[in-house]
Structures are given as C-alpha cells and as structure tokens.
Amino acid sequence: MKIIQIVLNNEILYKKFDYLLPDSMNVVLGSRVIVYIKNKEYIGIVINIKNNTNITQNKLKSLKEILDIQSLFNTSIWSIANKIAVYYQYSIGVILFQALPIYLREKVYSKYIFYNLYWVLNKKLLNNNFKKIKSLKQIIALNILKKIKINYEKISYYGLTNSIMISLQKKNLCFLQKKKYYSSTINKQNIFYNSKIFIKKNDILNKFYNKINIFITWIISGSLIFFENIDLYLNIIRIILYKKKQVLILVPRIYYIIYIYKFLLKKLNVSIYLLNSETSNKENFFIWKNTKNGNIPIIIGTSCSILTSFLNLGLIIVNEEHDIAYKQINKCRYNTRDIAVLRAKTENIPIILGSATLSLETLNNINIGKYKFLSDKYINILYNKYYNFNLININNEKFKNIFSNVLLKKIQKNLNNKNNIMLCINNIGQVNTILCNICYYIAKCSFCKNNYIFYKKKKKLYCSFCKNTILMIKYCLNCNSHSISVIIIEIAQIMHYLNKIFPSILIRYVDKNNILEYDNKTYNKSVIIINSPFFIQNRYSILNITLIAFINIDDIFFSKNFRDMEYFSQYFFRILKNNLKIYKKKEIIIQTNYIQHKFFDKLINYSGYYNLAKFLLKERKLMLLPPFSNHVILIAESYNINYIRIFLNKLKDIFLNKYINDKNFFIMGPMNLLKNKKTILFRKQIILQHLSRNHLHYIIKNIMKIAKKIINFNKIKFIIDVDPIEY
Ligand SMILES: [Zn+2]
Ligand SMILES: [Zn+2]
Incomplete structure (x- = not known):
C-alpha cells in the first residue's frame, strides 16, 4: 500500500493530507493531483510518498486524478520553498503554488x-x-x-x-x-552570446569573475535601476550571459521596470522578459515554461518573480535592497531580498545587493563579514558642494497651513526666478477626496460645506459631518472642468492653499499612479508635491528644481516604529542624490520643532548617508533592537475582542513559563494595533524578541500547534510575522 501526502493552495487548510495511491497509478513528488475534501474538488501538490499512515484504512480516501507525469519544480525551488515555509512558519502548499503560473493553479486552462x-x-x-x-x-x-x-x-x-x-x-x-496562437515566439538567436565578447577586465571585474561559481553576497553602493555603477553592472551581466547562464533582476516597485528594461534591451541585445503584477496569466505561463527550459536569459521582475524556475540561474541582482516594498504584507510575510539571498545560497551562485542607501541590516551584515563590497566602499558624497542646508525652527511660529513664513518667502523667491520647487511631505493620511486640476477646488458637501471623502469601492462621495452621500462627480463643482483627480485629503488642502497664495503657479502632485506621466515633461515656475517614498526622479528628468523642502517630518522621532528614522534618511539621501545631476547649487529646507535633535546634526553636517547610518546603528545596538536582536510578531484578529485577549495572554503565559530562565528572551504586549477601519475587526499583537535568531526560531517552531490547542481558529485569525518591519 502506498500513501501520498499532498498540500493545498490554502492558508487555512495548511496541513498535509494523506491519500491512498491506487496500485494502477504512478505519481512523482512535485506533481499535481486532484482530490476530494468534503465532496469538493481540490488541486494538491504531492509532497511526500510513504508506506504507512495514522488514518484507519476505511477512512482513507483514494486520490482522483494525476495531472502531471513529472515534477513541476526543480530541486532548488523545492528546497527554497520548504525553507521559506519553515522560517516564516507558513503553509508550504501556498508557497509551492505561488511558484507556479496561475494556469497551473487551476484545473481548466483559460x-x-x-x-x-x-x-x-x-x-x-x-x-x-x-x-x-x-x-x-x-x-x-x-x-x-x-x-x-x-x-x-x-x-x-x-x-x-x-x-x-x-x-x-x-x-x-x-x-x-x-x-x-502558435508556439514559442522567442528568437533563439537572441538568447546568449555565442561569439566571443570583449570586456576590458579591471580589478573589480576580476574579483567577481574569480568567484563566479560560488555563493557570495556582493554589495554595490548603487542601483542598476538608477543607472549607478552602470558599466560594472553591464559587464557583470555580459560575463554571466557569456557563460550561458541566466540572470534574475529584482526591482522593488513596478514603475522602475520600464526604464531599465528599455536600457538593457538596447545595451545587451538579448531577450528580456518582465514579470510583475501586470503580467497576464498567459504571458506568465509562457515565461515560466521558457525560463524553466533555458530559453529566456534575463527576467526583470518584482517580488512575485523570486520563485521563478530557471534552468541555469547564474546571478541575482537586487535593486534598492533597502526598499520596504520587498517585504510582503499579504499571505506569507517574507522579505524578497532575504529570500533572494537564501536562493543564491541554495543554488550556490553569486548575488548582488545594490543601493546607495543600504539598509541597516545589510550594513550590519557587512560589518560582521557576511556580505562583501564589490565596488568601492561607502562613497560619501560631499553634499555641501551641491546644496545649502537650512533647518527651520517652527517652534515659535504661528502656523499657516503647514508652511512656515520663511519657507513661503523662499518659495516666492524661487518662483520669481522661474524655477521649480519640490515639496516632500512626510506622513500624511490615506483618506481621499476630489480636487480640481484647474481651479484647485476641493469637492464640498452642499449642505454643510465640509470636504467630501471619496469611497473607491462604492464610487461615492461621503460627508463625514452630516452623512450626506452623493454619486462620484464627473466634473468640478466650482468651474465645471472635467479635469479632476482623486487625491489624499491633506495634499488637496495643501494644493488648494498654495493656489490661493500663488494663483498663477502650476501645482502638481506626483505619486506612483502618475509618475510615468511626469518623467518626460518640462516645467518652469511650478510646485511639485511628492509623498514619500513613492517619487523618484529618474535620470531623464529635466526639471529645473532649485528648492527642495522637507515638511512634516517630526513624527519620525515619536513613531512606534523604530525604523522610521532609517527610512527617512534613505528617502532624504535618495532625493539628494538624484538631484545632483543638474549642476547648480540648490537649497534644502527642513522644517522641524526639534532643531536641536542629534539626528539633524548627523543628517546635514556630515558628509552623507553612511555617517548617519553609523549613528543609527549605534543607537540600535544600545537599545538591543534589530539587527542586534530578532523579532517575531504574533497578530490575532477577530470580531470579538475577548477572544483576542484570552488567546494572546494564554500564548504569552506559555512562552513565559517555558523560557523563564532565558535572559535573552523578551515578550512585549499584548498591545493594540491600529484598528482596521474598513472592517470591524479588532487586532492585537505580541512581540517576541531574542538576541539569537536560532533560539527565537526554536521557540516558535511548533507555534501553530500550540495556538490551535488554545483556541478554535474559527474564532480568530492568527498571523505570524517573522522579521517584521511594521509595528
Ligand atoms: Zn455635509
Ligand atoms: Zn475647478
């Protein structure tokens, strides 16, 4: 008698199910099968084949159908998926299905x-x-x-x-x-280099070349997507292609893809394919097939491409490795950068982490010798040569909107000189309203004159004051213009205010939705408003910006997320670095209530990001915060607050009793999480901290089993966040 164990693409039914394999059938690990659970058909992946089971024979069901005659996963993907499941305490089934194109997750192809x-x-x-x-x-x-x-x-x-x-x-x-549709459209000529290529080797390239066949985490202090260290990146990719190996290039956000795609296509002259959330199911299937059989040499993708099967992967490049967009917030909460390193290790290939503002985690890994610089070490740009820094104390000032008098005067002066101004506004809300692009009128309730709130799902406008609701408008209620946009309410108020003071000036808000429209335009005499961290001016931009102001940043000193100072520093220096290209000294203004704070001293008086990062790392070490300790957050969600309280307190007691003598282990909470406003769910969390990563993972090893004994999972939703970045 043969028993097969299968897993499903289901977070709730996450365990492994035993089925009887009929003698007439043959099955391999990693293939898909069809089974029945409570009379419903499911696709499962065979994860184990064994000779016995705990289930009594009359209750054991046979599987219904076998869909694949060979495994859909190569050994490295199989091994990586299993490691992810263990490290992040997540359903192996969901992770394996994520490595497959959508077509293969369903029984019937489109x-x-x-x-x-x-x-x-x-x-x-x-x-x-x-x-x-x-x-x-x-x-x-x-x-x-x-x-x-x-x-x-x-x-x-x-x-x-x-x-x-x-x-x-x-x-x-x-x-x-x-x-x-006829089969493959790939031009086989354009896969790899066949003739000899001529690359002038230098010390750095030799360093890379000598370790081309082993796992090593290289650091380059610049990103390919911003065309930094561009010759180095290009030559490295050429070397890999010449070795007839494939390259995976990861980008944190989808709008970075298009520039680097066009650029590499021109420079490398090979087939390059894109994988991201916009990729259709069919294209996805096509890419999966052709990457697996080695016909596609280069994939540029967002996080969703990290588990793509390659025939002969030779290099992974992680652009902007510090970007928080790599951390997944739905389903399995993995960090794509960390998975990329894990993958390189499993496949025994080199990986490059690139960023001009490396994360503190990565800097710490460099300090302890785990990661190595490929390019020159920390390049400290003398920003004082390019910028005049101006800290404005807003402590004593009466507020006009959120602009200080000094800033308003500076804006006026720069506009008079026909220059552009960039306002970087930190930490604003997420509630939207409707703003007219022509007269800057904010849609207002006809009864009480309060600003309307825009509800995307219902396509309605809502007045939170008098509860009046109307259908989405198609034109401005003030000037009848059809050019209106959905915009965050605080930004709308700022734009409305600026328009009153500077009536003849173009005021534009740039975010991830319209960034591509702005990149190729020229302006003068305008105010561009951006909301961190979405806007990155790319190298084609020809905006003549002479004043950059950072507004509303003081929250970083009080945030319950200790990482906010790091994030702001990375954002700040990215903006500064991207504006170096136009050679005219610019002015930087930072408005704050805390002008004496040590942070500002490091931010503007030292010569760049790395000195500031050193300071931030020291503080983290002093407070024993990551990367000098490790965190796991356990989150419980429910409609009933009592279930959450009982569950988390019980869980906490179990850990405290069991590890009472472990002085390096701490538990914080249960504490409230921001209530999810869209539903009426309650959320609370406890944070586990340990100085040793291995110990912490030992502690949470059987957490699902323990949790299930405390409470029925119908009553709460239980989320495990390993290496969290939000608190
Ligand atoms: Zn109203
Ligand atoms: Zn209008």
Whole structure:
C-alpha cells in the first residue's frame, strides 16, 4: 500500500493530507493531483510518498486524478520553498503554488491560451475623438497604436496598463483582435552570446569573475535601476550571459521596470522578459515554461518573480535592497531580498545587493563579514558642494497651513526666478477626496460645506459631518472642468492653499499612479508635491528644481516604529542624490520643532548617508533592537475582542513559563494595533524578541500547534510575522 501526502493552495487548510495511491497509478513528488475534501474538488501538490499512515484504512480516501507525469519544480525551488515555509512558519502548499503560473493553479486552462489578443486602433473614429483625450497616458497609448498593434499580454512593456486600454476601448478608439496562437515566439538567436565578447577586465571585474561559481553576497553602493555603477553592472551581466547562464533582476516597485528594461534591451541585445503584477496569466505561463527550459536569459521582475524556475540561474541582482516594498504584507510575510539571498545560497551562485542607501541590516551584515563590497566602499558624497542646508525652527511660529513664513518667502523667491520647487511631505493620511486640476477646488458637501471623502469601492462621495452621500462627480463643482483627480485629503488642502497664495503657479502632485506621466515633461515656475517614498526622479528628468523642502517630518522621532528614522534618511539621501545631476547649487529646507535633535546634526553636517547610518546603528545596538536582536510578531484578529485577549495572554503565559530562565528572551504586549477601519475587526499583537535568531526560531517552531490547542481558529485569525518591519 502506498500513501501520498499532498498540500493545498490554502492558508487555512495548511496541513498535509494523506491519500491512498491506487496500485494502477504512478505519481512523482512535485506533481499535481486532484482530490476530494468534503465532496469538493481540490488541486494538491504531492509532497511526500510513504508506506504507512495514522488514518484507519476505511477512512482513507483514494486520490482522483494525476495531472502531471513529472515534477513541476526543480530541486532548488523545492528546497527554497520548504525553507521559506519553515522560517516564516507558513503553509508550504501556498508557497509551492505561488511558484507556479496561475494556469497551473487551476484545473481548466483559460480558453484564451490558444489565442493571442491584440489591441488595435479604430481608425474610423480616431480623428473625431483624438482631440478630446486629455489623459497623457491615453495619448501615449494612441500614438503607439498608430504605429503597431499592441499584444494584450505585453502592454507593460510599453509602460501602459489594462485600465488605460479599457478606457480607450470605452471611447471606441481601440478594440481587441483575436489571432491564433502558435508556439514559442522567442528568437533563439537572441538568447546568449555565442561569439566571443570583449570586456576590458579591471580589478573589480576580476574579483567577481574569480568567484563566479560560488555563493557570495556582493554589495554595490548603487542601483542598476538608477543607472549607478552602470558599466560594472553591464559587464557583470555580459560575463554571466557569456557563460550561458541566466540572470534574475529584482526591482522593488513596478514603475522602475520600464526604464531599465528599455536600457538593457538596447545595451545587451538579448531577450528580456518582465514579470510583475501586470503580467497576464498567459504571458506568465509562457515565461515560466521558457525560463524553466533555458530559453529566456534575463527576467526583470518584482517580488512575485523570486520563485521563478530557471534552468541555469547564474546571478541575482537586487535593486534598492533597502526598499520596504520587498517585504510582503499579504499571505506569507517574507522579505524578497532575504529570500533572494537564501536562493543564491541554495543554488550556490553569486548575488548582488545594490543601493546607495543600504539598509541597516545589510550594513550590519557587512560589518560582521557576511556580505562583501564589490565596488568601492561607502562613497560619501560631499553634499555641501551641491546644496545649502537650512533647518527651520517652527517652534515659535504661528502656523499657516503647514508652511512656515520663511519657507513661503523662499518659495516666492524661487518662483520669481522661474524655477521649480519640490515639496516632500512626510506622513500624511490615506483618506481621499476630489480636487480640481484647474481651479484647485476641493469637492464640498452642499449642505454643510465640509470636504467630501471619496469611497473607491462604492464610487461615492461621503460627508463625514452630516452623512450626506452623493454619486462620484464627473466634473468640478466650482468651474465645471472635467479635469479632476482623486487625491489624499491633506495634499488637496495643501494644493488648494498654495493656489490661493500663488494663483498663477502650476501645482502638481506626483505619486506612483502618475509618475510615468511626469518623467518626460518640462516645467518652469511650478510646485511639485511628492509623498514619500513613492517619487523618484529618474535620470531623464529635466526639471529645473532649485528648492527642495522637507515638511512634516517630526513624527519620525515619536513613531512606534523604530525604523522610521532609517527610512527617512534613505528617502532624504535618495532625493539628494538624484538631484545632483543638474549642476547648480540648490537649497534644502527642513522644517522641524526639534532643531536641536542629534539626528539633524548627523543628517546635514556630515558628509552623507553612511555617517548617519553609523549613528543609527549605534543607537540600535544600545537599545538591543534589530539587527542586534530578532523579532517575531504574533497578530490575532477577530470580531470579538475577548477572544483576542484570552488567546494572546494564554500564548504569552506559555512562552513565559517555558523560557523563564532565558535572559535573552523578551515578550512585549499584548498591545493594540491600529484598528482596521474598513472592517470591524479588532487586532492585537505580541512581540517576541531574542538576541539569537536560532533560539527565537526554536521557540516558535511548533507555534501553530500550540495556538490551535488554545483556541478554535474559527474564532480568530492568527498571523505570524517573522522579521517584521511594521509595528
Ligand atoms: Zn455635509
Ligand atoms: Zn475647478
């Protein structure tokens, strides 16, 4: 009798299930099978084959169908997925399914897999309707469509999104055309370099080349996506391609992809494919297949690409390794950077972590000798050569909105000189309203004149004062303009205020949704508002910015997240570094109530990020905070606050009793988490801290079993966050 163990793509049914393998069937590890649980069909992955089971024979069910005759995972992905499941205490089933394209997670393939869909221009209607289009993105899309059909699967290669195309379709300006799909479209000529390439080797390249076949974590103090250390990066990739190996390039945020994709395509002349949340299911399947069989040499992807199967992976590059976007907040809360290092170790290949503002974790790993510099060590730029720093004490000032008088005067002066100003506003809310792009009027309740709040899901505007609700408006209630945007309420108020003081000035807010529109435009006499950390000016930008002001930053000193000072420092120096390129001395203004704080002394009087980082690391060490200790957060969510209290207190008692003599182990909490406003869920958490990572992982080893004994999981949702970044 053979028993197979399977896992499901399900967080709640996370355990392993035993099934009887009929004698007539043959099954391999890592293949998909179909089973019944309570008369419902599920796809499972075979994770173990054994000869016995604890289940009595009459209760043991047979599996229904075998979907694959060979494993869908190579040995390294299999091993990495298992390590992730253990380290982050998460369902191995969900992690394995995440490594598969969506098509393989379902039983029936989409019917569109046999077709290619193309967006095609509707030429008849174009001339009439073209002029009415106001959105820059839609105009860009139409201009591309004039020249070519755009493959439905590949819109992100043009910097476009589905929603842009659909809004054009609604205006009858384009439509989808279906064409029969024939197998691989990959040009085999463009896979790897066949002829000899000539790279002038220098010491740094030799250093890399000598350890090209072993695991080593290299540090480069600059990111490929910002074209820093660009020749070094290009030559390293060329060397790997020449060795007929594949490269995985990770980016933290989707909008970074398009520039580096175009650049590498031009410089390297090989096939490059993109993997991100915009990638369609079919493209995803195509890439999975062709990366697995070695036909795709380079993948540029966001976090979702980290478990892609490669035939012969030779290098991983992690851009902006410090970026918090790498930390997953849904499902398994892993940090993609850390998984990338784990993957490189498992595959025994080199990995490069790149950033001009390395995270404190990474700096600590350099200090203890775990990671090594490939490029020159810390490059400290003498920012005083490029910027005049000006700390403004707002302690004594009466507030006009959030601008000090000094700042308003400086803005006026720079505008008079026809220059642009950048305002970096920290720590604002998340509630949206509607702002007119022409007259800067904020949509107001017709009864009580309070600002409306915009509800995205219901597409309605809501007055929190008198509870009046109206449908989403299509034009400005003040000037009837159709150019209105959904915007964070505090930002809308700032823009409205600035418009009153500087009526003739263009005021624009840039965030992740419209960043691509702004990159190629020229302005003068304008105020650009950005909200950290989403806006990064790229190298094509030609904005003539002469004043950069940081506003509303004091929260970093009181935040319950001890990492906020680090994040602000990284953001601050990234902005400074990206604006070095235009050679004119600029002014930096920082408004604060705490002008005497040691932090500012390091921020502007020393010569750059690394001296500040050293100071922050020292403070962390003093307080025994990560990276000098390790954290695991246990979160409980429920509609009933009592369930949470009972559960977390019991859990805490168990740990305290068991590890009463361990002086390096601490438990904090239970403490409140911000209540989830969208639902009526209550949330509380306890934080476990230990000086030793191994000890901490030993402590939480069987936590799911322990937790299940305390409470029924119908009553609460239990989340484990290993190496958390939010508190
Ligand atoms: Zn009202
Ligand atoms: Zn208006």
